[in-house]
Amino acid sequence: MRTQRQVVDYALQRRALLAEVYSGRVGTNEVCDASPYLLRAAKFHGQPSDVTCPVCRKEPLTLVSWVYGDELKHAAGSARTADELTRMATLFGEFSVYVVEVCRTCSWNHLVQSYVLGTRGLRESKPRRRTAAE
Numbered sequence: 422m423r424t425q426r427q428v429v430d431y432a433l434q435r436r437a438l439l440a441e442v443y444s445g446r447v448g449t450n451e452v453c454d455a456s457p458y459l460l461r462a463a464k465f466h467g468q469p470s471d472v473t474c475p476v477c478r479k480e481p482l483t484l485v486s487w488v489y490g491d492e493l494k495h496a497a498g499s500a501r502t503a504d505e506l507t508r509m510a511t512l513f514g515e516f517s518v519y520v521v522e523v524c525r526t527c528s529w530n531h532l533v534q535s536y537v538l539g540t541r542g543l544r545e546s547k548p549r550r551r552t553a554a555e
């Protein structure tokens with residue numbers, strides 16, 4: 422997306438947690454704990470990924486994007502589809518997106534990526550002109 426910025430990747434944390442699970446130090450019941458709310462969001466707003474669930478290996482993970490930000494008002498904390506995110510990126514100045522992967526079979530879930538979207542990013546990508554206040 423054009424206004425995407427401040428991208429944070431959580432692959433390292435994910436790998437570290439999975440290493441704990443594979444070694445048996447962390448039980449699958451501790452990490453496969455997606456709430457009914459998250460599973461519902463995966464069903465209705467999720468995007469299929471091409472990554473197979475690292476725990477049960479039975480199905481591809483579903484990606485759910487949660488949006489947060491003061492500007493969003495009542496929409497803050499809701500799950501959104503890719504199309505909705507694209508539209509919102511043109512409507513709001515700035516909001517955060519947290520992408521969570523979910524397995525709808527075993528309920529494994531983990532934060533994958535977070536980033537910021539919104540029209541303020543368009544202004545930032547133009548050559549910066551410093552103001553006297555900076």
Ligand SMILES: [Zn+2]
Nearest residue numbers: 474477524527
């Ligand atoms: Zn699974």
